[in-house]
Amino acid sequence: MTDKPRHSWVTIRDSIREMILNSTYGPGDKLPRDEEFAARFGCARSTVHRAMRDLAQSGLVERRRKGGTMVQRDPVTRATLNIPITRLEVEQKGCVYRYQLIRQSVQRSSPAIMANFGLHEARPMLRVEALHLADSRPYIFEDRWICLETVPEINTVDLTRESANEWLVRNRPYSRCDLRLFARPGTKNDSEILQSEIGDALFVMERTTWIGDAPITSLRAVAHPGYQLFTQG
Amino acid sequence: MTDKPRHSWVTIRDSIREMILNSTYGPGDKLPRDEEFAARFGCARSTVHRAMRDLAQSGLVERRRKGGTMVQRDPVTRATLNIPITRLEVEQKGCVYRYQLIRQSVQRSSPAIMANFGLHEARPMLRVEALHLADSRPYIFEDRWICLETVPEINTVDLTRESANEWLVRNRPYSRCDLRLFARPGTKNDSEILQSEIGDALFVMERTTWIGDAPITSLRAVAHPGYQLFTQG
DNA sequence: GACATTAATATGTAGCTACATATTAATGTA
DNA sequence: TACATTAATATGTAGCTACATATTAATGTC
Incomplete structure (x- = not known):
């Protein structure tokens, strides 16, 4: 009865976020490479990449080529306002x-x-x-x-x-x-x-x-x- | 000297957005399927998908499985506030x-x-x-x-x-x-x-x-x- | 030692296949 | 006709390969 994860990248994103939230990786820390996470989670690098992109967009981590992924040192509250007609x-x-x-x-x-x-x-x-x-x-x-x-x-x-x-x-x-x-x-x-x-x-x-x-x-x-x-x- | 597009999905996103902006597709209109666009642009469906995801996120289009992609009928101004420490x-x-x-x-x-x-x-x-x-x-x-x-x-x-x-x-x-x-x-x-x-x-x-x-x-x-x-x- | 060149490396993108999922449309049955 | 079942379909996701790009680290040359 292993309920297979529907959105694997969502699951992985949440796992990584969780690690950041519970201070496994703190602000300013460098995260493992995508490949490393992929191996750890047993998924493809592209799936980790997807998760990471989401985390980067929400402002929790910062990514740079070759530089790797870093937990944002000075987190900002990023809120989306919807201004309708x-x-x-x-x-x-x-x-x-x-x-x-x-x-x-x-x-x-x-x-x-x-x-x-x-x-x-x-x-x-x-x-x-x-x-x-x-x-x-x-x-x-x-x-x-x-x-x-x-x-x-x-x-x-x-x-x-x-x-x-x-x-x-x-x-x-x-x-x-x-x-x-x-x-x-x-x-x-x-x-x-x-x-x-x-x-x-x-x-x-x-x-x-x-x-x-x-x-x-x-x-x-x-x-x-x-x-x-x-x-x- | 054909300068090859660096971010093909960005180019495609902009092309589709442009079509929406110049009323090739108006508010409420249904857009062609991803595959159709892919054929038209000569790229993979995944690339169109990526472009579409971005347009959907910015609120310009709305996507639904089987339903296809629609130009947002009532566009909203979506602004991101960054509230720092x-x-x-x-x-x-x-x-x-x-x-x-x-x-x-x-x-x-x-x-x-x-x-x-x-x-x-x-x-x-x-x-x-x-x-x-x-x-x-x-x-x-x-x-x-x-x-x-x-x-x-x-x-x-x-x-x-x-x-x-x-x-x-x-x-x-x-x-x-x-x-x-x-x-x-x-x-x-x-x-x-x-x-x-x-x-x-x-x-x-x-x-x-x-x-x-x-x-x-x-x-x-x-x-x-x-x-x-x-x-x- | 200073500076330009080159290699190494992690993320980013393109394209492909295969399958999952949601939803509409078609079909069959009482 | 009403309703449940099934098929069709467009988007969503997973995983893979290959290559692009940016940036750091190493190297070579003066």
């Missing part, structure tokens, strides 16, 4: 989603936006300010800049009906995304749009995306007081 | 790190902490309140609960000298981590510890970790006003 986030909470375009205009990129993109000269961009609502209550206010050179089609989109958030995420996947999270006291402008109080603690997400080296969009999303961002694990 | 974070900014234990005591887990862990009954825990400083200015205040059943050794650690953050991360890797981020107005208590003003917008990170099913630690880290959390891409 705002409409889906709202609907997933069982709320009715509504979207409201506040303003849109073509502008040359501001210094702050240029900094986000790492640009040295201004470019024409579409600036879109919009509000996402959940059950008719303000949920997230976004101030977004879209690069017209990279995404000229955005001009053909009716942003009073469809949010730039949704259109972009569906039509313009990105290859790179920078994210910045912080808290900020609400301004008068915030309070009017979000129906919050001046000075309220607001959660802010700034997101900038590129396709290749070409800038797509950079936005600041200010959430209503009480908003929380989770990891899903 | 606080000391390293401070030192990386070129600041002098200092750590200050404020209080420590053995307590039965509070309802909030039990909720974080998903526990139904209280357990003995070590509660540690401590302050991390950067250049002698308050940086992050952490209110941490450590499960004594899972981590009894914590009693042998001199927490006036070494932070629980550092000791745990070095000695007790976790297998699961929940993270919650939000903004909160500073209380009187916050203002005293962080030298901030009452009502300041504070960035809060709540982190709970387990090893297997066993709770390790749950903490609320309140950062000084102006703190920002980045992704590193």
